[in-house]
Amino acid sequence: MASDGSKITDERDPDRSTAADAPPSYDLASEGNLLTEVPKVREDGRIKINLDWDVIERLSLLSIHGPPSLPPKDGQSSAPPPYSSGQHGEDDQQPFPIKLNIAIQVVGSRGDVQPFVALGAELQKHGHRVRLATHNAFDRFVRDAGLEFFPIGGDPAELMAYMVRNPGLIPSMQSLRAGDIKKKRAMMSEILRGCWRSCISPDPVSNVPFVADAIIANPPSFAHIHCAQALGIPVHMMFTMPWTSTEAFPHPLVNMELGKSSATKHMSANYLSYAVVEVLTWQGLGDIINEWRESIDLEHIAFSEGPRLAETLNVPFTYCWSPALVPKPRDWGNHIDVCGFFFREAPSYTPPPELEKFLAAGPPPIYIGFGSIVVDDPSSLSEMILEAVRITGTRALISRGWSKLDGAQSTDVMFLDDCPHEWLFQHVRAVVHHGGAANHFLSQPFWGDMVAAAGAGPSPIPQKSLDVSQLVEAIQYCLTKQAASAAERIAVQMQSESGVQQAVKSFHSNLPRDLLECDVIKGQPAAWTYSRKRTNLKLSKAAAEVLLSHLKVDKKGLELHESRRTVIQTRRWDPFTGTIGAALGVSADLARAAADTVVKPVKVYHQRKKDTDTNTSPDLTAADMVTLRGQGPTSVNGGAKSRHCLSTARTMAAISGNGAADFLKRLSSGAIIVPFAFTEGLRHLPHLYGENVRDYGEIRDWKSGAAAGGKCVVLGLYDGVAGLILLPYSGAQRQGAIGAVKGVGKGIAGLGSNVFTAVMGVATYPLQGIYKSILHTAHSNTRRSVEAALLLEGKYLADRRREVGLGDSAVMEHFDAISKGRPGA
Template sequence: MATSKGTHDEPPVSPYSDLPEVVQDDFLPSYDSVVRNDLLRQTTAVRDDGRIDVDLNSRFCRTLSRFIPDVKTPLSELDTPSPQYCAELGGSPVSSWFPIKLNIVIQVVGSRGDVQPFVALGNELQKHGHRVRLATHNVFDSFVRDAGLEFYPIGGNPSELMAYMVRNPGLIPSLKTLRGGEIQRKREMVAEMLNGCWQSCLEPDLVSGRPFVADAIIANPPSFAHVHCAQAMKIPVHLMFTMPWTSTTAFSHPLANLKFGEKAGMSPETANYVSYSVVEWLTWQGLGDVINDWRKSIELEPVPVSEGPLLAETLKIPFTYCWSPALVSKPRDWPSYIDVCGFFFREPPNYTPPTDLADFLAQGPPPIYIGFGSIVIDDPETMTKILVEAVRQTGVRAIISKGWSNLGGVEEKNVFFLGDCPHEWLFAHVTAVFHHGGAGTTACGLLNGRPTTVVPFFGDQPFWGEMVAASGAGPHPIHHKRLNVQNLSEAIRFCLTPEAAQAAAGLALKMKAENGVVTAARSFHANLPLENLQCDILKDQPAAWMWKRGKRQIRLSKMAAGVLFQHLKVDPKKTYLNETKVIRIVNRRWDPVTGTTSALLGTSTDMAKATADVVMKPIRTYQQRKAADDAMNELARSPATGSRPATIPHGTAPHGRGCMSTAGALASASASGVGGFFKSYGRGFYLDIPLAVTEGFRAVPKLYGERVPEQEPVEDWQSGARVAGTNFVRGMSEGLSDLVVQPYKGGKEGGALGAAKGVGKGLLGMTSKTVSGICSLLAYSK
């Protein structure tokens, strides 16, 4: 088992550290009103290798650290441990049977190595009777269908995506990328994939035409649409990934380099936790506006800028990590709805090697394997020379995979350049593996007990390289830009040592006792809301409708509802959509200053847009009318059948009436802009801003470590009145009591100095809580 405390180094200043100053408005969102670009610039810098230097002494990091859970909390006070199914090793060919047959869509963005584990998961879910659709890039159509799964294309080109990620790891664009316009094409690709993911939840099968509506969503985080699709459809969503995506004190974000200054004032554990927030903020800054524009198209409100980062954590979305707990154990601060279940392995394919490969293997001792899979290498010729020369100097035999970069073109008797070949078969015939560090390739090599060297390019690859090194099964990773004949030769010699072979064999023994796919299926089923999902009549079908019969509510599947409708046992007017899992995104406030400022700027932006619409809407309306008139005139002038002139279609207005109609449409469009202005003004100054003030003051105690209780969602005037009354009573009572309680607690823990601090906390608590309580009567009761 290996653990890591993150990368805490002092790297040189990146030449791209001033990147936010040169980013054009077209490339980044315009709503970074609270966390400005200059604040993030002071916090982070992007290095040449795309990793992110996080300055822990910055104001942004210090502010985030105040919201980190106490890492010294006793284990008994943490969330309950993972259910027993996660501790079980191995398992039957089919995990414990799930009673309901669901339509499940699996949304995956990435390379074939990212898609392949979910193919294995889909096949496992099919054993439970589920209908499984895998939605991913168009190029994987045959790969998915050949595995027996339904396929839905979401667009996007994985080779372009991989090439972009190599040049811009972590979605942080370099100056060269910005000048070339590549970031804009990447954003367009993300928009296309968002639409594709939404359609994959609703559209019929493109081959058979069989209708499909998803009952649940499984997704990897880079698909980005998962939570939003689930919110719109009110169905459960479960995330699965091979890369740490959840904040933890155990290790830093795989893309972050933590820089401790003299005044950082935070422990390494807290710094690890903060690194996830910083990377999430940067990613959301680049894609948040694309996601929010798409949300409008599916009738969802935009996600507030403060909620977009770490959205899955805030909503407590179930998460399954697809790596072996023998390699990286589950961090102790991850809650029970997050599991580490083991790597996903597919059934080994039937494979017969071509004659030339079989002959090469038989001609000498087992070779090593070198390959970079779907990675697109900028200079494949130079890479080939490095690999061949290292093999020559170490005196080993090697199989080098050509991959997407088409390595090769060099004649060497001890080197065999290989095309496509399943790793499950190949790795059983080699002595060590050298690759890019994709989770699937890493898992396959370790399962076969092969010492491993990782040459990372981007993403989670450095993370896996460090984990392998920590286990003793390989050397520290060698970044592809630093790869040369000397360090590769040293890595080859390391992997051929008895110590590396013994460490790899120990890991393989533990991994063979696990069954990641079966355990992941258990994790998925265990986190489903069974009480809201099951039909009350046909127990093996999911409920789609709710029927209210007197005071009783009965959940009905589509089939049960159809039968009851047909036989007049149920009035369709008394049924409504069953909401299996309701997701509410609440705009949480950090403090009254940023909360009020954010609401004020948001209101000002909406009013400015509405003011512009007073002019722009009539222009757009005129252009649309003119285009329609031009098309009609063209139709009137076009030759008709025979020698008779073309006639104007029935219903076309005379010219004078058409002009009046156009003028009326223009006036109506302008009036809608005026209406939008007053609507934005009313909502902002009578709802959003008072609510921001109330919740901002309510959040103040978090700044000095006090827990602020959650409150029920406000959906109507009744729930609003309850929340207002509860917050008023709590605010007044706790605010006044803080004047006594806080100095007493401070004095008991820290003597006179603690008592003085307690007086300050008491005064601050009294002010914030009473103001929040009074304002809540106005903010929540509307």
Template sequence: MKEAIDSSARTTDNGRVDVNLDSRLCKTLSLLIPPEAKLDLNAAEQSTSELPPPPEYTEEGPQSIRLNIVIQVVGSRGDVQPFVALGIELQRHGHRVRLATHDTFGDFVRSSGLGFFLVGGDPAELMAYMVKNPGLMPSMKSLRAGDIQKKRRMVAEMLEGFWRSCVEPDPATHAPFVAEAIIANPPSFAHVHCAQALGVPLHLMFTMPWTSTRRFCHPLANLRGAGDSGVSQEVANYISYMAVEWMTWQGLGDVINAWRETLDLQPVPFSEGPGLAESLRIPFTYCWSPALIPKPNDWPAHIDVCGFFFRDPPSFTPDPELARFLKAGPPPIYIGFGSIVIDNPEALTNTLLEAIKSTGVRAIISRGWSKLGGNRASDEGGNVFYLGDCPHEWLFQRVSAVIHHGGAGTTACGLLNGRPTVIIPFFGDQPFWGGMVAAAGAGPAPIPQKQLNVTNLGEAIRFCLTPEASAAAQRMATQMRSENGVARAVASFHANLPMDKMRCDVLPHLAAAWTLKTERGHKPIKLSKEAAEVLLAESKVKWHHLKRYESKLIHIDLRRWDPVTASMSSLTTTTAGMVTSAADIIVKPIQALTRSTSSSSTAHTHDHDHPPSNTTSNPDAERMIYGRPAALHLPPEQKHKKNPTASHGRGSGEEHPNRAAAAVIGCASGVGSFFKQFTKGFYLDMPLAVSEGLRNAPRLYGGDVYDPGRVTDWKSGGAAAGKNFVHGLVKGLGGVVTEPVKGARREGALGAAKGTAVGLLNMGTKVSSGVLGLVAFSGQGLYLSGRSLVHRDTRKMIREAARGEGEYAAGVGRGKGLEIDRRVVIEAFDRLVRG
């Protein structure tokens, strides 16, 4: 599979993904594209840019529901800033909002009045990595330099940090916090897995297209062979999203699955990891203006385009030098590349100055991270001003055109102010935004930074000064000013919540965290953390009667197409697991013997140079870095029980006698894993794969596929086995008679012949699936029940965290918390109990 992917998609020197449409894999993927009606590209281009009415959101109680919402973001300030605006709007609706991101933005987030949680990761390192490896994939130069390993370690650190952001108390106030909904941008990677572990709704939001469409290709993809491969442009565009997702999962899937193990979640199969958000139909909101990119008409209703997220303009007083320059002549153009690190800033500065001189304009050049202009104060007889930090919202109102790298936020700010825009893309989605601005007529075609010269930059500047470019930019600004992207995004978030399932039955403005069984015939009562604490204090309920409630269950099912590919996929997975386990028999003892020496010195240095601040213990971080399961973030006394050596023997002689024991344990772990992979693979996974493949086989020849229900435990496994068996006998054997009759009614003798063939095929597939499913479905149910009994630390930790927040919020014994009328809670509960 890896070789097939490498032959069909590869990274270029600028880090984008070249997708080879002539490859066998791409032609195969084209057959898997959903068979919806083909998109008429011309019709899409003519579609209106007006936003449709916002998603419906009706409050069902006297107040809007109040949720604990964690927003998980990875990226630069341009990625974080829109979510700050979103968080502020969510707080206006009564939600408690925590923004989880890099430490660099802590002060920025806190000063906006939002809760902040540090998740690790250095955005400066990420930016340096992106400059060397634009897009998501590493170059060979970075592989040789070890950059990819650094990025993988950083991702592992952030995954763990994002999970803690869902369940740990506020670092500043120590107030307990358990997330009841998650909003995230896709590169944070942890989102769907945290939501699955918690059983809460997830909503993705992003500034660039991340959902498969036939309308345009993935912003990080270059299509090779389009038009010559026999693959239509529409299908090629769709394939580009699949290729980028597959390559991303290929690079990080093992890191994510190692981390999932610490959450007691099963690994995500390689075939399901790519495109997981789409297959699960996770709600998605894109924060760009439909005036720039209308919503493709092949995106379903749970995907929304809402407009750019703009914060309230900050108050700003310019330096006297800047104020004098702006008043000294006609409005200048703006040139800036923000946090882009440029190899030769002096050469770029000279190019900019020559183009400015040739066009006779005045200009403001932002120094940025590359320090454009060096130590110069001004150039060209005072016609060029070198700028430090200045809010774009203020500055762009006072310039005539903007020239920049094409970040989504900078692009949006320039267009909102009606300024013609020149984009000089460096990497990632920047060429995409340059193309969209040009298509709207608000700027010339983008100029890739490696092709930038005095001539083409001068022509671009002259284009921006034309009445046509100004008129197009003003039309765009008029449309964007009529939008309220943040408010619409909040409405879209609310509309996609399973509101009827989330509300507490006693206090409808709060989210349910517990469920309580009542007398037979009455449905269980959903209780919020606060209501449960009041009822516990009044002895209305008992703690052991409360069960953890999950408002949005996420099941990652392994999709099977036919018995052959299903069995081959299962065999491949089982073989790979056995080979890895066999290698661990040798590798783990070596790691135990070698790491014990290095960990003494590194741990000692780490403890003193990097004191813990809102982070986990260092041994846990090391386990995640090296791809081994980390301990759950339990209270210290419980964590020490799980790993008695985690805080003892560091740098001391006590560690040396444990080397042999650690080596033996590692070897035994490998042996145990080998037999586990063998037993589970051949006695559980293979029969289930074949049974599922047979059950789905009728889809290949136009037959109906029966769904016996999802298997989650021994009860549902037994039920699915029985239903599938009965269906297989009735439809499989009975179909030999009924299918020819149906065919004859439709098409006469020919239809009868077709029906006979379908009936015989159904008898083979359905009966075989039913018989084999008796063992396969029942076995899968028993396995899942047994696994649930063994892997329950995460559920226990969530339960305890929720109980702690309930005690804190209800103010039991503390004299603090929400204003909750206990009498109202008790009376409402009594009415529910009486039915």
């Protein structure tokens, strides 16, 4: 929930603002009574929160969501609605006409990656080029499935080990002392950089150029929306656990406690739980994300916008679980789908002789395995499992997994290495596993609860409290007829689903087809916009290369095409908090820049001193060393030190100068940002008493800034004067004489705010536009690198067309026909 009323819009509907009609609280943390006690972490990693109902009731009035869904009555089940592929329209049944470069960004374990391998294979059937960007450890796994692979860094084993120690959002003291947080933040920074490279870098093996036309990602990759914003392309989120606010159930990481509160109160608390998780997540990673955004020439995102960014932007979401297990909540919009689990095609597998022999030697065993989970004491866990197997009298296949479980084997127990679950699970009676739909720790308690609610398994047991007696009881429940019957009922419903195919339809249905396709070569995605005289065309990478090589178009006439523009702006809801918020942000930037003039040179000094102590100097060239060697030992050391000291002093002075220049730059930008925030606060003042405010559009450059300034004067004054008449009239219709009096007050307030806005806006809006134009010009490195990558891939694609006999003449003729406006072009 945005704490200062941020406005976040999506160019799919530029006239629609996704901000709340009423301003939310400016500082969620300032609500002193929100939490009745300090949040605690349960054994399963979820946050235990007791909330004050009065605060929930106030915040729920400001939530951005539709009418509440009614829970089923006691004893009445809520039947899961079947997924209907027709809900997006008839065209979804047809092959998608445009062949895209799709970057799939996934962070997690193998269980998180595997569903996207299935998705990538299905996307390839539609003619798309698919690149799966994930951790280096999954290179072979992805490539063996026939997909392109791009390494983004990060160690999934280290990530899983960290999550075992810290299964929730709040780290333990043990992790803090061990420096785990610093390591995780460094890993996240590496992953963000890797995700950006995955969008524009050639294949690391074949060196074939690649620039993404669309992004699919799971939420923990965190780079998705920002990469899409920098490239101006669509992004689609997919995940194995709920990540969208709903009243149906709380966030899987939050254990809400409201006692005997009513169902309505529970529903509002459920919805709020998602904001709690988002705020805590952004609090831990927001600075890293903003530093990385700055490196790709994007502006920082304010704390008010960072949490729930995907929701406020209405980013399409596809959840890959079965609606037979968890139906789609009624308060999720049409851009959110629940389509079924992603199952890959069963791999060809021949079991080793010892496994065949074990399966044939007795009744079907149970399977016990925890996949990519890394536990601290695998030997103790192995002993616990073997003891539980002995007590229950079952046969067991135990997967060693990443924890390297091991122990004595017998006719009733066999330890397994990697084995395809699609084949193996057809030969076992029950499965004991980590509980996640993938292997991601965040989803495990939630899915364990869902399986238990369906009757197909016992309640999940937190790993830290697991003992032999609990494991024995859980295994015995899984072997009952009740559990088998529930599992069979769910399996029958799942057989009618085709999750991965439905997910591809969901992805296609949310793409902006009209803005996506090239005007010259049909079926190719547009990457450039060409504007000259009366010609305004969308050109693909190959079309632009052909036309450039034949001098049909001028490079100066080409601009990067945005098939979906993402706009993130901070909306100020009144002049006071708006100005204070902007001033605090500018002050923080100034303090950071001022500190850099001292801190960074000191760091350089200490690093150079370390280099000197180890007899290394990065500033001494090979020629320097040859020269110094001819001067004897004493001269060498003295000369080297002198040169090193001089170089260090120059470097420190240069860095300090850069810090001072940055300070002046931020000071000058603050002189524009703060008055602009004050003006925006004035303009949005009518929101405080429930009235709509006209949107003047995004300020991108000096032209749009000047246009906004003109609208502010003309339309603002018109709205202010009109409000003196219309507001009392509409108020009288609703509430009679009292409403008319209120309308007069609103009209006078609106006129005042519009007059002051016009006076300020005639200067601040154009200045903001000039500031944006300067930023666009000054921060052009990323834009140039994207342009270079597009030209490189364009040449590659054009050469490929020529190799298969598709000459350039047809492209040029089509371009000429469109340019001259011929019929049928």
